Amino acid sequence: MNFLSIPVLIFSPLIVALLILSPFFPNNEIKIRRFSKAFAILHFIYSTLFLLFFNPTNFGWSYQKELTFFNVSWLKTLGITATFGMDGLSLVFVILTSFLVMLAIIASKSMIRTKHRIYYPLILILQSALLGVFCAKDVFLFFLFWELELIPMYFLISQWGDRDSSAAMKYVVYTFFGSMLMLLGMLVLYFYSFSISGVLTADIESLSMSENVFAMWFQAFIFLCLLFGFAVKLPIVPFHNWLAEAQVSSVTPVSILMAGVLLKMGGYGIIRFNIGLFPEVFSNFAPLLIILGVVNLLYGACLAIVQTDIKKIVAYFSLSSMGLVLVGLGSLSEAGFEGAVFQMVSHGLIASGLLMLVGIIYLRTKTREISALGGLSQVMPICMYLGLIICLGAIGVPLFSGFPAGFMVLVGLLLSDIEPQAFLVCMIVLCVLGAVLSAGYILRLFHKTFFGSVLSQFRADTVQIDEDGNEITVVYPKRGITKSEIVVLSLLAFAIIFFGVFPNSVLDIFEVTSDIILDFMKV
Template sequence: MPFPWLSASILFPIAAALVIPFIPDAGDGKRIRWYALGITLITFLITVGAYLNGYDPAVEGLQLVERVQWLPSLGLAWSVGADGISMPLILLTSFITSLAALAAWPVTFKPKLFYFLLLLMDGGQIAVFAVQDMLLFFLAWELELLPVYLLLAIWGGKKRQYAATKFILYTAGSSLFILVVGLAMAFYGGGTPSFEYTDLMAKDFSTKFQLFAYAGLLIAFGVKLPIVPLHTWLPDAHGEATAPVHMLLAGILLKMGGYALLRFNVQLLPEGHAQFAPLLVVLGVVNIIYAALTSFAQRNLKRKIAYSSISHMGFVLIGIGSFSALGTSGAMLQMISHGLIGASLFFLVGATYDRTHTLQLDDMGGVGQKMRKMFALWTICSLASLALPGMSGFVSELMVFTGFVTSEAYSLSFRIVMAALAAVGVILTPVYLLSMLREIFFGKENAELASHTHLVDAEPREIYVISCLLVPIVGIGLYPRVMTDTYRASIEALVQRETTALAKVIQPPPGDLIRQPLLSAPALPA
């Protein structure tokens, strides 16, 4: 019997978390943090083992399948597996979480509870990407909500209770749509209900049902992505979170929304996606422009980076709605790229706050001479965020742009207008990021900060964390196939499925908005 790699990557950190209360500790968390770091590193090695020992990137279907029947009458089973859509995100999750454990080194307040929640999130978030049963997906989706709520409410800033409550109301409320749609899909057509993805894919859902289900899931996943105007919880959560929680929010949590859109809205509801795809493109453009302009106006450093994250996730929406293998591949790469870049920027935000004790840009300035290494790290990560050529963000955004502009599913006029509007956000990004660097490190020196002796430069631990993130950022930027080849087959199969559905549901063109799509089928309705 082969080793259950995916089940181990989910259950191992959760089981290890249950051991934490019994570990003797003096109260400073020194033993606990080493224990948690070791567990997250082992979990990362387990996911790497899954990739190396049982995953074939050339296979488009499900691999590493592990299935145990629980309640046949309810169609409930422990079913996990991985394909090109989930495997890269499983690796990203375990990688970011291990670095977040190292970033949490300074935590001394209730360390046992903190690392207990961190390990629970590790297993829960891997489960979101690995489970192949919609009811299990819902349970995993809910499992990570409570740890995030507590991590915000206990270790957050002055408005932590407000931010945590807003987070739980938005995300838990939207999760009800997943449960309702999942039950409707499982019981659709009668017979024995089944929540497994393979069984749901085989069902012949009517177009009206797909539209209903797609709309509900779009709301649920749009909150997590997040899509404007369902985004307002994110700046508040980031504004109050600590550095390791930032890394988990930006590096993993937002990617759950993008993954779920691909897995459910596109793969399971292709005809609904054919109708909603133009809306996704428009919402993506709105995300890019609105969040970029809002980030430009922020004077709080955390909120500025938070809105930057929302802007970058707009490219994911455009790529998913592109009906193009290149564009969809770019959306996938953008999720991975932003997971790495977002985690690095928020880690630096936390490190900077530890030294300056302020998040207001108006209170910073002139610290570049005292923190030269920190300035170098900030500059490199900011250049990665603004999509400098040679870094992963440039490749992913270029793939999304090219894939959408060359897609034959949309009219030339629609493609030009959307691409031109999205380019506005691309232009604004370097403006607000570079001006942010100038305000933090240059300009007139803040007299109060200048008198502080705690403005020490970057420590070895901090340099190591950023270096670990920069290696894949630069590696993917220079040779993107190292990542795109891991999911190419699955993405091509997914796009083929959605374009086949597109040809089935479209009607004669009423105007010039969208014209002859792929497969030479009639045009989508406006």
């Protein structure tokens, strides 16, 4: 298993990105695209190898490796090292990341028209940063990758997509604001554990051992600082403003990565830091998190119902789904915890699928207004069938991946030890209400776009007037959808059904990890 090295996994996208940027690489759009596609597929295969050789019953971190620079640790004098490791939880998100990056690069074929030379490297750098976040075993290494993700994301949002909007800046400011408070919490944690234990270290495992000696209010302070950083990313309701705007003004593959992976960074951070380092505080704050989660769920759903822009509906769907994650984590039970993680994976797939559908529709009709769409099932039937699977997953129909996630969260809530029972029952009722609302807006989205009378401008081979006033004949490709789009949609649909039927295939990976984390909380 020596060929499985986490630094290679993390930094190979970065190196490939630099290779594409270097002047020796042919400046040919097709070559760049094919090269990055081939790399992304290889990378996905490589990351699945980690799963094959992963021992799910292994306690603690696997594949641990410290990266040194000419045999010198990164910040040795400060006790900060560039150590990477993987446990079941990281592995799930690593595979999700490289899967979605692969799909995003495949989808870019029809979505990206300009500046390929910069676009593909940026996506790959983003991938490096994301993998780094999920594999970092050192608090400040985690922070470094967390910040590193901002830069490619800034350019990806601002350069491809709606150029006039300030969404990219808003995204950066929100995230940076959150991450600064996170840094505050991390620094305080780091120095106070040093002042107590006398060992200067930023290793997550060693820090988690030393938390019990702090006063409770002090732990709560650090906890809230960290939670704030993750809350902006997840997003939790008062800080959700950037999400819809960034989603709407960015191009489809970028929004896939944003909804599919970037939001999960927040959830991963809450599990790794807030639960992993402060189990006691977390169990005190759990009712608050459940309430926040339910607010997220309902608020997102309500906003999604009133939207007329189909991409915004999907954005608020993401907000609503992340509420379920919070509820699951707050329930403090094994089923709830596993349901939350499963919900993150499943939402990654479903939101990507929905965004892909929206992207495909927008590419052909040049509109995202729900009232201007209709009858597309006649023009692009294959798209409709695949879209149906994805929408069913989003609603949470049994046998699709949305169902086990939501179901486990609710079961977790039911089994939770939180008092009083009436509170839990209320919350369960509200969660079910959220699920019903989600069925409402997702079905509305699906129905209004694919069914109804075919609007004349969407008929195949009709004459349209483009922006400059010239008459052009819009020729839809055969079956209304290109090959690369079919690949993306069907892979997502396959994954949604597969995880819906065999949820254990994901749950088994991180079962031991979740046991460890929950054991901490019980003690």
